[in-house]
Every structure is written in C-alpha cells, then in structure tokens.
Amino acid sequence: MKDNKNYGFMTKALHAGWERDPATGSSGLPIYATSAYQFKDSAQAASLFKLEEEGYIYSRLANPTVKAFEDGLNALEGGCGAIALSSGQAALAHLVAALCSSGSNLVVSRKVYGGTVTLLQNVFSRFGIETKFVDSDHPCQVEEAIDDDTRGVITETIGNPMMNVAPLEALARAAHRRGVPLIIDNTFATPALCRPIEWGADAVVYSTTKYVSGNGNLIGGAIVDGGGFDWRAYPEKFPGLALPDPSYHDIVFAERYGRSALAAKLHCSVLRDMGGCPSAFDAYLLHLSLSTLALRMARHSENGLAVAKFLEKHPQVEWVRYPGLESHPQNDMAKVYLKDGCGGMMAFGVKGGIEAGRKLVDSLSLIGHMANLGQTRTLIIHPASTTHSQLTSGQRAEAGLSDGLLRLSVGLEDAADIITDLEKGLDAAGK
Ligand SMILES: Cc1ncc(COP(=O)(O)O)c(C=O)c1O
Numbered sequence: 001m002k003d004n005k006n007y008g009f010m011t012k013a014l015h016a017g018w019e020r021d022p023a024t025g026s027s028g029l030p031i032y033a034t035s036a037y038q039f040k041d042s043a044q045a046a047s048l049f050k051l052e053e054e055g056y057i058y059s060r061l062a063n064p065t066v067k068a069f070e071d072g073l074n075a076l077e078g079g080c081g082a083i084a085l086s087s088g089q090a091a092l093a094h095l096v097a098a099l100c101s102s103g104s105n106l107v108v109s110r111k112v113y114g115g116t117v118t119l120l121q122n123v124f125s126r127f128g129i130e131t132k133f134v135d136s137d138h139p140c141q142v143e144e145a146i147d148d149d150t151r152g153v154i155t156e157t158i159g160n161p162m163m164n165v166a167p168l169e170a171l172a173r174a175a176h177r178r179g180v181p182l183i184i185d186n187t188f189a190t191p192a193l194c195r196p197i198e199w200g201a202d203a204v205v206y207s208t209t210k211y212v213s214g215n216g217n218l219i220g221g222a223i224v225d226g227g228g229f230d231w232r233a234y235p236e237k238f239p240g241l242a243l244p245d246p247s248y249h250d251i252v253f254a255e256r257y258g259r260s261a262l263a264a265k266l267h268c269s270v271l272r273d274m275g276g277c278p279s280a281f282d283a284y285l286l287h288l289s290l291s292t293l294a295l296r297m298a299r300h301s302e303n304g305l306a307v308a309k310f311l312e313k314h315p316q317v318e319w320v321r322y323p324g325l326e327s328h329p330q331n332d333m334a335k336v337y338l339k340d341g342c343g344g345m346m347a348f349g350v351k352g353g354i355e356a357g358r359k360l361v362d363s364l365s366l367i368g369h370m371a372n373l374g375q376t377r378t379l380i381i382h383p384a385s386t387t388h389s390q391l392t393s394g395q396r397a398e399a400g401l402s403d404g405l406l407r408l409s410v411g412l413e414d415a416a417d418i419i420t421d422l423e424k425g426l427d428a429a430g431k
Pocket of ligand 1: 087088089090113115116156160185187188206207208209219220221
C-alpha cells in the first residue's frame with residue numbers, strides 16, 4: 001500500500017501489509033509454510049547474511065506472511081517498523097534483551113499484568129537486570145526512580161486489571177528528560193483506540209493474543225518501534241543500538257537503519273538469537289483480524305460502557321472501574337487518550353468478597369470463565385486466584401488489587417444478553 005500515511009485507519013487496516021502475491025496475483029495472503037528460502041546463488045546468500053540486500057533467509061528471522069502482519073500493525077500504529085513474536089511475554093522478553101544488560105534496571109508500573117511482574121522479577125533479576133516498581137499514575141515517581149542505569153520505563157495504556165489510564169504525555173516527558181525510552185503495553189486499547197507513539201511513546205508492545213487477534217484462536221505478541229528515540233545520544237546506555245555490533249559485522253544499527261534502528265536490531269539480532277518468532281499460520285490469522293479491529297473495538301467500547309453503567313447501579317456491586325465512567329478517577333485522561341472509546345475491559349467488586357465472587361462466576365451461563373480477555377465473546381476471571389496469584393498478597397495490595405475483584409472482558413454479543421447473565425450471577429452472589 002503506497003501513501004499509507006495519508007489513509008484513514010479503516011483503509012490502512014484493509015490494505016496495509018499486503019497487496020497481492022507477486023508470483024500468482026493472489027489477493028489473499030498466502031501462508032508461507034516454509035522454514036527456509038532458496039538462494040539465487042552464493043553471492044546473493046552472502047549479501048543477504050551481510051544485510052546488504054533485503055530478502056528471506058530463514059523463517060526464524062523473517063517470513064513473508066509474518067511480514068504482512070507486521071507491516072499492517074505498524075501502519076495502524078504509525079510506527080517505524082514492527083516485529084511479531086510468539087506471545088506477549090516473548091515480546092517483552094525480546095525488548096528487554098534489546099535494551100538491557102547486567103547492571104541495568106527498568107522502571108515499571110506496579111499495576112501491570114501479573115506475568116510482566118513475574119518475568120521481570122523472577123527471570124531478568126537473575127541476569128542482573130533489576131526492576132523498580134513505581135506508581136506510574138504519578139510521573140514524578142517515575143522520574144525520581146530513573147537513574148543512570150535505567151534503560152526504559154514500562155507501563156500499560158489501561159492497566160490490567162486496575163483499569164488505570166496512563167498519563168502518556170507526562171510519562172514520555174519524564175522518561176525523555178532522563179534519557180530513557182517510554183515503552184507502552186497497549187494490549188487493552190489497541191491502535192484502534194489509542195496510538196501511544198502519537199503521545200510520545202518510543203516503543204509499543206502487545207499481547208496480540210487479545211484484541212488484535214480477537215477470536216481467542218492463537219497466542220501472539222508484537223513490538224512496534226516508535227522511531228522517535230535518539231539512541232545515538234546515549235551510546236553508553238544503548239551500545240547494542242548506538243555502537244558497532246560485533247555480533248553483526250560491526251553494524252551500528254542506529255546509523256544503518258536510522259529511525260527504524262530498534263525494529264532492525266530486534267529483527268536482525270535479538271530474534272535471530274532468542275528465536276521467539278510466530279508461525280506463519282498465526283500471522284495469517286492476525287493479519288485477517290486487523291481488517292475488523294476498528295469495528296470490533298467500537299462495539300467492545302459501546303457494550304463496555306453499557307455494562308459498566310449497569311454494574312455501577314446494581315446494589316450487589318461495591319465499585320466499578322471502567323475508564324469511560326464519570327466515576328473513574330482518570331476519566332478526564334480517558335477523554336483525551338481514549339476519545340474513540342475505552343474498550344471492553346473493566347474491573348468490579350461484589351459485596352460479600354471472594355465467596356460472593358465465586359458464586360457469581362459459577363452461576364453465569366453465557367459469560368465464559370477463562371484466563372483470557374479481548375475476545376469476541378464475553379469472559380470473566382478472578383485475578384487474585386488466577387492471573388495475579390503468583391504475586392504476594394502485599395504486591396497485590398500495593399497494586400490496589402483486592403481479593404474480591406473480578407475482571408470482565410465484555411464481548412460483542414447483544415449488550416442486553418450480557419447484562420441478563422450478569423444479573424443472574426449477581427442475584428446468586430447476594431444469596
Ligand atoms: C496487558 C498484557 N500484556 C502482556 C500479556 C502477556 O501476553 P501473552 O499471554 O500473549 O504472552 C498479557 C496477558 O494476559 C496482558 O494482559
């Protein structure tokens with residue numbers, strides 16, 4: 001797709017990443033089920049390995065079906081290059097590997113997905129990469145925590161599961177004043193509702209397992225390079241990007257690839273070494289899902305608001321957190337950063353605590369009870385006993401995650417049917 005900067009979101013979603021198969025004219029994206037690619041001759045093989053020409057070598061590094069999805073997501077996000085990975089966890093792990101080394105640290109919101117906390121705290125800490133958890137709703141706390149060894153600030157556009165909205169511009173200013181990139185996990189919002197790069201983020205990460213796929217049919221992740229961070233200004237902090245890379249013919253990624261340096265480094269070096277690539281089939285499904293992303297997110301947002309308003313008025317419900325409600329502490333910020341809608345995620349507490357929550361979940365019939373979110377179908381889960389159970393009770397309390405909290409992912413069904421099912425569950429919880 002040419003001139004992709006000038007097209008609207010829906011046009012990009014339908015056309016970016018893939019036009020037609022050059023060999024057959026197929027308008028549908030083929031699933032390139034191949035591990036490797038035939039070289040034309042030894043000269044071409046050598047030049048591909050030296051990054052002197054673009055092309056395909058081995059599907060761990062790049063694959064045409066995967067590239068179509070990457071280019072499509074990149075166009076929607078307004079980035080300088082995207083990289084698809086086998087899961088959201090792999091996306092974060094590859095990004096940390098690109099930016100950090102032993103002795104460095106990351107400043108991270110304590111209200112993020114539990115798996116993000118455990119990955120940083122249990123895995124990267126063993127390799128000498130420390131994480132400082134802060135309340136990123138307060139950018140001054142973030143700025144204070146950044147020191148000379150910090151290599152990035154990480155938070156979520158909408159926190160999982162506390163539903164706090166990130167003060168994106170203030171966080172970007174705080175990070176940039178201290179010479180580090182801002183990394184935003186945009187899983188809950190997707191580029192259809194928020195494009196963090198437009199608000200100053202330097203990289204965006206995704207669990208594409210969620211809304212980007214939408215169908216609950218795969219596990220995937222992605223990183224989009226915002227292209228705005230000047231790696232060359234901090235060679236001592238980011239030698240892998242700003243200094244000759246001995247693992248890649250002494251290429252200086254920031255020189256060779258300019259604004260796409262991070263995406264190039266991730267593709268050519270980190271993915272080559274760590275190998276968290278997705279399958280071509282999953283990339284095919286993800287590329288297909290992009291075409292309906294805006295339509296789905298609009299309906300998730302419409303249903304989300306209707307369900308949140310219903311819960312807020314129900315006598316059995318203690319509290320509701322949904323950024324689109326006037327009662328949400330950051331509703332003002334949601335009106336700026338999520339002006340097209342707040343999606344389908346919300347958290348609420350039922351009267352009667354953990355026992356009442358259990359009764360509610362067990363008496364639902366339409367709403368699924370499973371460890372996923374962002375699907376077309378409505379799902380519910382109790383984070384304290386599942387997704388965030390590996391955190392200590394102290395960590396959960398610090399993140400504001402009470403034992404009675406339920407996380408609801410509102411789907412695309414008729415809102416009235418979702419509400420009827422919840423009414424049934426809430427009645428049972430009150431008995
Ligand atoms: C906000 C967020 N980021 C990252 C992840 C990890 O993604 P995945 O399960 O695809 O590895 C999740 C998973 O729930 C998530 O909710």
